[in-house]
Amino acid sequence: MKSVESVQPSQGRSVDSDTVLATFDLVVRYGAVVALDGVSIHVRKGEMVALIGPNGAGKSTLLNTLSGINRPASGRIVRKGKLAHVPEGRQVFPDLTVEDNLCLGAYRGGSRNPAPMYELFPQLEKLRYRRAGGLSGGEQQMVAICRALMANPDVIAVDELSQGLAPLVVSDIARHLVELNKQHGTAVLLVEQNAQLALNITSRAYVIENGHIGLEGRSSDLLRNPAVRAAYLGGVR
Amino acid sequence: MTAFVEYLLTGVSRGLVFALLAMGFVLIYRVTRVVNFAQGAFAIFGGFITYSLLKAGVPHGLSELLAVAASALIGLVFGIIAIGGEIPLLASLVITIGLSILSEAIVMLIWGTTPISYSGLAGHDFVIFGAFIQRQYLIVIIASLVVFIALVYGFGRTYFGKAMSACASNPYAARLSGINVKKMGLIAFTLGGALGGLAGVLITPLSPITYSADISLAITGFAAAIVGGLISPGLAVVGGLVFGIAEQFVAGYWSPSNETAVALALLIVLLLWQARRVPVGGLE
Ligand SMILES: Nc1ncnc2c1ncn2[C@@H]1O[C@H](COP(=O)(O)OP(=O)(O)OP(=O)(O)O)[C@@H](O)[C@H]1O
Ligand SMILES: [Mg+2]
Numbered sequence: 001m002k003s004v005e006s007v008q009p010s011q012g013r014s015v016d017s018d019t020v021l022a023t024f025d026l027v028v029r030y031g032a033v034v035a036l037d038g039v040s041i042h043v044r045k046g047e048m049v050a051l052i053g054p055n056g057a058g059k060s061t062l063l064n065t066l067s068g069i070n071r072p073a074s075g076r077i078v079r080k081g082k083l084a085h086v087p088e089g090r091q092v093f094p095d096l097t098v099e100d101n102l103c104l105g106a107y108r109g110g111s112r113n114p115a116p117m118y119e120l121f122p123q124l125e126k127l128r129y130r131r132a133g134g135l136s137g138g139e140q141q142m143v144a145i146c147r148a149l150m151a152n153p154d155v156i157a158v159d160e161l162s163q164g165l166a167p168l169v170v171s172d173i174a175r176h177l178v179e180l181n182k183q184h185g186t187a188v189l190l191v192e193q194n195a196q197l198a199l200n201i202t203s204r205a206y207v208i209e210n211g212h213i214g215l216e217g218r219s220s221d222l223l224r225n226p227a228v229r230a231a232y233l234g235g236v237r
Numbered sequence: 238m239t240a241f242v243e244y245l246l247t248g249v250s251r252g253l254v255f256a257l258l259a260m261g262f263v264l265i266y267r268v269t270r271v272v273n274f275a276q277g278a279f280a281i282f283g284g285f286i287t288y289s290l291l292k293a294g295v296p297h298g299l300s301e302l303l304a305v306a307a308s309a310l311i312g313l314v315f316g317i318i319a320i321g322g323e324i325p326l327l328a329s330l331v332i333t334i335g336l337s338i339l340s341e342a343i344v345m346l347i348w349g350t351t352p353i354s355y356s357g358l359a360g361h362d363f364v365i366f367g368a369f370i371q372r373q374y375l376i377v378i379i380a381s382l383v384v385f386i387a388l389v390y391g392f393g394r395t396y397f398g399k400a401m402s403a404c405a406s407n408p409y410a411a412r413l414s415g416i417n418v419k420k421m422g423l424i425a426f427t428l429g430g431a432l433g434g435l436a437g438v439l440i441t442p443l444s445p446i447t448y449s450a451d452i453s454l455a456i457t458g459f460a461a462a463i464v465g466g467l468i469s470p471g472l473a474v475v476g477g478l479v480f481g482i483a484e485q486f487v488a489g490y491w492s493p494s495n496e497t498a499v500a501l502a503l504l505i506v507l508l509l510w511q512a513r514r515v516p517v518g519g520l521e
Pocket of ligand 2: 059060
């Protein structure tokens, strides 16, 4: 367990000094199911990285392993600095108020003052004393992102930002993520079904299929890649 | 009038003891989502341990305190057994039933089957509206009110209390936020043990208890907790009071043998009412 969270550079493979998060040959199993089969990715300081891939490819498994929810069977995780995870399906605390949801994001440390979040998403301030379980999907996604940001992370991993949300809401929240990245240098690892959106706002990307990293490269290159276009961008033109 | 005041005060104090048991249910459920059926066992341990300590010459006050501490420890041990491993919720629930049966056996082996009681803190009984009131009732009322205020404040207002509530509200998200969900569950079981123990310590001077008293105490406490959907401490207190007072009036004006039947009927009515309002344990 401890070695998984080691912050020292690995024996053998070196970690760039500006890497905040990296995995090496990560293998994760659920019983007999191999969900991740030798996954190596890295995220640099202040970088925006996309992770795209079909259903069941292992995207959420990867994030959960990075967060210490899943234990890897083998491989290594290097984490320098704080990681916050916005889970798939938002996963707010439904019975708690919006404000309590936010404050609990700082459980591991960081300021418990939610005011900066209300500046980021002014809509949330009006909802601060409402039960988070009664909010709309978009509002819950804002709560989930702000809860993660309350930890003052160096890297934020967002699982399925656009899931179940109207396009306008998605682009609004995505814009905030980009802003945050620019202003605070928070690195972003964005898991998305909407490959167009993900590749547009990130600089680098990984394509994961069946627990393997099938492709990686600059997001702008992947946007033009015929295989990616065919599989994830509707294959038009 | 005299009888009325007597029934009312007795009912209120017994109701508050039920409320203490109910709070134990609520506390453990809110953090772990386990309905701890061993909640009544903490009470009999509390009562019997106080009894033995007093008999051994340990003074009043200290005996009660030690008994509550011991019950808290038993709560922790029960917690480790019930939720320590990676087991499904339903299994934890069944384990608490097993622990309750085991507790009866242990208490019977150590203390036998004769009902026990002890006098409450020394002091004179007093008279209100011509009714003789045992001082113990006053002690019960003050002690439980102090505990309730502390709990309601601790749970609803403090950061730690919110972190505890978050565990049951969404265990996965709680872990992602860095909350040690298992540790919080064990803390809840420890506090639940203390609450149950305090209930036993307080009720034994009012009515003798036996090794098997845990079942009826657990049922009444559970019923009171249901009033608040197993998650509201405030409504659990209301529930406890309703049961305590109803029980005394039925016993006093009608017949003591109808006491349990009426409590159960009341429970069914409350369950139906509760089901219409919010789903029980509506934590989703
Ligand atoms: N708790 C679990 N128990 C068993 N198998 C699981 C579990 N969680 C995921 N899996 C399996 O692991 C594989 C990867 O699942 P994962 O949820 O990581 O995929 P994903 O890329 O996030 O998919 P989606 O886009 O649908 O969210 C799938 O085959 C899935 O069935
Ligand atoms: Mg997923």
